[in-house]
Amino acid sequence: MNPVMLPTQPDQFPELAASFALQGPAGKLEAISDVAVPEEARRGTAVICHPHPLQGGTMHNKVVTMVERSLRESGLDTVRFNFRGTGDSEGVYDHGNGEGDDLAAVVAWVRRVRPRDAVWLAGFSFGSYVSIRNAVRLHADALISIAPPAGRWPFEGFELPTCPWLVVQGEEDEVVDPQAVFDWIDGMARKPELVRMPETSHFFHRRLMDLRGAIKHEVQPWLPPLRQD
Numbered sequence: 001m002n003p004v005m006l007p008t009q010p011d012q013f014p015e016l017a018a019s020f021a022l023q024g025p026a027g028k029l030e031a032i033s034d035v036a037v038p039e040e041a042r043r044g045t046a047v048i049c050h051p052h053p054l055q056g057g058t059m060h061n062k063v064v065t066m067v068e069r070s071l072r073e074s075g076l077d078t079v080r081f082n083f084r085g086t087g088d089s090e091g092v093y094d095h096g097n098g099e100g101d102d103l104a105a106v107v108a109w110v111r112r113v114r115p116r117d118a119v120w121l122a123g124f125s126f127g128s129y130v131s132i133r134n135a136v137r138l139h140a141d142a143l144i145s146i147a148p149p150a151g152r153w154p155f156e157g158f159e160l161p162t163c164p165w166l167v168v169q170g171e172e173d174e175v176v177d178p179q180a181v182f183d184w185i186d187g188m189a190r191k192p193e194l195v196r197m198p199e200t201s202h203f204f205h206r207r208l209m210d211l212r213g214a215i216k217h218e219v220q221p222w223l224p225p226l227r228q229d
Contacts (some may be wrong), residue, residue, distance in 0.1 A: 003032050013045070013077065013113045022081065024105040026098060027090025031081040031106065032059060034072055041227040042075035044118035044141070045110050049103060049127030053086040053093050063124045063146060066208045070215035071144070075223060076120060081106050083130075096126070096153065100134045107138050118224040120144070125176065125202070129153045135161040142166075142222050144215060145192070147173055147202055151180030164222040165192035168214055170200030170207070193218055 006020040014020070014033050021028040036042065048071075050064050051057030058064075059080035068078045083099045084091030091098065103121070110119055122144035123131035135143050136159045143165040148155075169181045178196075185191055195214045200207045 003034070009109070011113065013110075021088070022106060022109050024084065024089070024091070025101045026084045026092070026094075028088070029081050029084070029090075029102055029105065030059070030086075030088040031079055033077065033079045034068065035077045036072050036075045040075045041077070042118075042224045043116060043227045044076045044120060044224040045114050046071040046076045046078045046120040046122055046144075047103065047106050047110060047131075048078060048080045049099075049121070049123035049131050050080070050083065050086070051125035051127055053083050053126075055126075057124075057126060058082055058086055061124065062208065063204055063211070064127070066204070066212055067122050067124060067144065067146060067215065070212045071120070071122065071219070073212075074216050074219055075226070077114075077117075079106060079110060096130055096133065099130045103130055103134055104138060118142070122146070123148075125149055126153070129155070132161065133158050135163065135165075141224075142219065143192075144168075144219070146211070147176045148181060148184075149176045150184035151177050155184060160188065160190075162190060164219075166195065166215070166218045167192045168195045168197065168211060170202060170204065171196055171198045172200055173202045175202040 003017040003019040008021040082089040118141040120142040121131040124146040128145035128148040
């Protein structure tokens with residue numbers, strides 16, 4: 001079902017799949033929300049970040065949409081958005097800095113319209129870098145990182161999250177060095193849950209359903225209580 005079009009900055013979380021614009025620090029941010037099946041809905045909302053804008057990454061990326069589906073099927077409502085300068089989002093690419101502020105603006109909207117919800121962050125590739133880097137300052141309740149680009153982006157100089165955290169990494173990733181990801185995790189005092197997927201490329205070709213299953217299985221213990229309103 002195609003999302004309905006709504007005005008800019010809705011003052012309530014849409015009850016159906018919806019497309020709208022949020023006010024970001026560099027102008028409007030294009031966003032799409034969706035909702036869990038009512039009888040399975042949890043008191044939580046996931047905000048999902050897309051891969052590198054200058055390499056074709058958008059909120060419509062197939063890995064991003066599979067992450068969204070996995071979390072929605074787990075009972076979370078979801079928001080995807082385009083970083084500045086991507087799609088209909090205003091502004092220009094800012095090397096992960098302004099993109100973190102874009103994420104903060106989306107999270108602020110979620111907390112305004114859903115003040116009682118747990119807020120989860122998720123991201124794929126560049127989007128995982130942005131969400132990891134900002135998870136502590138945005139007080140994320142859980143974090144899902146798909147193919148985090150360790151070795152390609154600076155993963156030092158900021159506090160790592162202590163919330164429940166899942167990392168999924170393909171062992172035949174041709175973009176992100178899998179061993180760099182494993183070494184990065186090995187060096188942490190408090191390690192995230194790690195799912196290593198053999199025979200899996202960066203874009204999870206022919207493995208998207210496996211990705212879905214891995215996410216749904218691993219996040220099950222972290223899910224917030226059922227939404228009862």
